[in-house]
Amino acid sequence: MSQTPPPDEIPAELLELAHVHGVRTEFYGFDGGAQQVRASTLVAVLEALGVPATSRNQVQMSLALARDDEWRQALPPTVVVRQGVDATVPVHVNDGSAVQVWVELDGAEPLAARRGQRERRDLTQREVYVEPRMVDGRRTGRATFAVPTDLPLGWHTLHATSDGGEAKTTLVVTPQRLTLAPEVEQKQVWGLLVQLYSVRSRTSWGLGDLADLADIAWLAAHRGGADFVAVNPLAAAEPTVPMTPSPYLPTSRRFLNPVYVRVEDILETAYLSAADRSLVEWAADPVRDLATDPGPIDRDAVWEAKKAALEVVFTAPRRAARQAAYEEFVAEQGKGLRDYATWCAITEHLAGKDWPRELSTPDAPAVVALREQLAERVEFHTWLQWVADEQKAVAQRTAREAGMKIGIMHDLAVGVHPEGADAWANGAYLARGVEVGAPPDMYNQQGQNWSQPPWNPRALAKAGYAPYRDMLRTVLRSAGALRADHILGLFRLWWIPGGSKASAGTYVAYDHEAMVGILCLEAQRAGAVVVGEDLGVFEPWVRDYLADRGILGTSVLWFEQENGGPLPPEKYRHLAMASVGTHDMPPTAGYLAGEHVDLRERLGLLTEPVEVVRRRAREEREVFVRALVERGLVGEDASEREIVEAMHRYLRRAPSALFGVQLVDMVGERRSQNQPGTDQEYPNWKVPLGDANGNPILLEDLFESQRLRSLIAALNADA
Structure with missing residues (x-):
């Protein structure tokens, strides 16, 4: 070889x-x-x-x-079972030796918890004979124990003792399935699909923020009857500029990007001295006019301004209760938050220089020393996460108090930046020398390379899935729902060897029972709905499995076809979130006009003659419009606005539990937020919300838009 x-x-x-x-x-x-x-x-x-x-x-x-x-391990690295489902666990000991197995429950009994005790449940051995093996010169036997079906949901510890030795492992009891709330289960609810950074207000410093999110939710509920607002990932980016614009390539999936913090909404800002308040106002001056700038969003300018202001607010004293709340947050987030804040401080300290080898892991002696040296900056980045978490919670509380059945739907990206905080802190659980992507398909014939390091399934299992669990818990804080991008990655991911073409990869399997089960457990604990983006190439059983676990799929009108035409709305899945398009496609008005073909031609992305692609786009449009005409949703000479509204009314008749309406479709925007296959050639993730002519639309004026109000009326008329 x-x-x-x-x-x-x-x-x-x-x-x-x-x-x-x-x-x-x-x-x-x-x-x-x-x-x-x-x-x-x-x-x-x-x-x-x-x-x-x-x-x-x-x-x-x-x-x-x-x-x-x-056979070398007394117990498996991790045991994941479904509550109420019969399951067994293999235990390996010296052949013929007696063995005792029990589970120590985590917080199952309130009284025991108050006494600092944990309830113990013994496991019963099953009469299952397995031929012993010689392993490393030792005759090893296998005993099979039944896991009690009535164990409470949660993270428990499984113990085994034999011949004076003891082994233990993590036992995770997950729900059989997530259940939708009755008000969501019985009748389709609709909500907005929003790229938050693009929806600017006159007070948001040139980029949509968490205060804007709360306002969007309140207005969408009161003036539109919407029941959720789904946003792009708000995950952390670099603490220095340039900031990666893609929300799907974060430095950390667990923590938030403080660029979304509204400085004036931090309580301590109100108690600043006149001099410090002036410093905050001066910091904002260079970016205040960006709200009405029709050009690409300038995250770097916004972050530089906000960081300067936040550094002033950070020095303000906090009341005793506020300080106690901050300390509780820090304690709850633990080592993960400390490592993230340390990475941010070191990144600032190195100022673009390569990381020395001695700083390659969070617990390295050089890192410990540098953390002490940079203690104030570490504290600053820790505090930023607390204020961001507070404002995230306010947005969800506002949405629910406004009457939304779900509230804010957050988005979980597939992976992380290869040189980011998560890659540094969780390096032991990630695979190196490979990158995640997708094999060739009809839309990307060369395949895709997302440049992200994947979870190492072997290392993750040995860690008891703790890094994965901790990430989910933080993301699900103050979330009414979670959209999991490329949820198929919990089953298998396309790994590409470093330096190879995207087409030269292969799939690596994950323990989907564990990965999906833990997602269900943490979502149930958070009271959140889960939507999985299950588009792309996959085995048919995967969708059935996700539905069996109560996870909603994703149905996109343009992709759901039958016999050469659009799938009839009555044939859509119930456990799904339906939408007309996605953020990786042009808004519907632009798509109907074939502007995606024009854009791909200008960028040199077409693999076929432009005339062929343009003809196919026209034929696709005609087929869809014909289906709308046949159902009486539009006339023969319908306008663009009427067709867009009819497509949404079409999906309003589907049995899908959720219906997501892209905000860009509600205002007639035609420009794409993201053009797959490009980097610097197109302003991906920088396009501000605008009307059909690209004129900026501010949040204050959004619900006065005649086009938006017309579409909302059409949606609610068909409810």
Whole structure:
């Protein structure tokens, strides 16, 4: 194996090793044809998983280790079960030795919790004979124990003792399925799909913020009857400029981007001295006029201004109760928050220089020393997360008090920036030398590389899924719902070896029962609805599985087709959020006009002659309009506005539990927020909300828009 053999000559041992570790050796492309994975890809992916495979001897040794790996451990790395479902756990001990197994419950009994005790439940052994094995010179037996079906939901600890030794592991009890609230289950509810940064107000410093989000929710509920507002990921970006504009490439998925903080809404701002208040006002002066600037949003200017103001507010004293609340937040977020704030402080300190090797891990001695040296900046970034979390909570509380059944739907990106805070703090749980992406499909024929390091499923299981759990808990704070981008990644992800084309990757499987189950557990604890973006290439059973767990899918009008035309609304899934388009497509007005074809032609993204693509777009439009005419939703000579409204009325008749309406469609905006396949060629994630002519629309004027009010009236008339 010193040289890579042709695809059809992959050694059987390498194929077996890949199979054992969940690495696909073949996959089906978007055209339905089977594709064999290259040997070099299998080797690179296995190495990224921590499985040596660069030589034949390494493959043989790794395979021998893998065959007996679970027998070397008394207990599995993590045990995840569904509440009320019969499950067993294998326990490995010296053959013939007695073994006792019990579970220590986490906070199951209030009285025990008050006494500092944890309830213990013994497990019963099942009469299941398994042939013993010789493992590392030791004759090892397997005992099978039943997990009680009445264990409470939560994170428990499983113990096993034998021959004087004790082992323990994490036992997670997850709900069988999430259930929708009756008011959502019984009748479709609709809400706004909003790119928050683009919706500016006269007081938001040139970029939509968390105070604007609260106002949008209140207005949408009172003036539109909406029941949720879904926003782009608000996850953290760099603490220095330039700031990555894409909300789907955050430095941390767990923590918030403080650029969304409304400075004036921090309570301590009201108690600033006249001199300090002047400093805050001066900081805002350079960006106040950006709210009406029709050009690309300037995050860097906004952040520089806000950071200067926030540094002033940070020095203001806090009342005793406020200080206690801050300290409770810091204690609750624990090491994760400390590491994130430390990364921010070091990033500022290095000022664009490469990170020295001695700073490569959060617990390195050099990092500990630098954390003490930068203690004030670490504290500043810790405080920023507290004030951002407070304003996030206000937005959700405002939405619910306004009458929304769900409130704010937050968005969880697929992954993180390869050089960001999460990649640094969670490096032990991420795979290196590979990047996440997608295989070629009909829209991206070269495949996609998202440049993000994936979770290492082996390392994650050994950690008891704690990093994944902690991330979910923070994201779900003050969330009425969560949209999980590319939820198929909880089943398998497309791993691309570093330096390779996106098409030269393969799928790596994850323990979806654990990944999805933990998502359900944390969402149920938070009282949140979960929507999974399940678009793309996937096995049909995946959607059934998600529906069985109570996770809503995603149905997009342009993609849902049957017999060459749009899928009839009555055939849509109930457990889904339906919408006309997505943020990766032009707004509906622009799409109907074929502007996506014009844009892709200008950017050199077309792989076919422009005449062919343009003709296909016209035919697609005609098919959809014809379906609307046949249902009596528009006339033969309908205007663009009438067609856009009819498409939304079409989905209003679907049984989908949720219906998301893009805010850009409500005001006639035509420009795309994001053009896949581009970086600097297009102002991705920088387009401010505007009307059909690109004129900025401020939040104060939004609900006075005749076009918006007309669409809202159409939606509510068909309810």
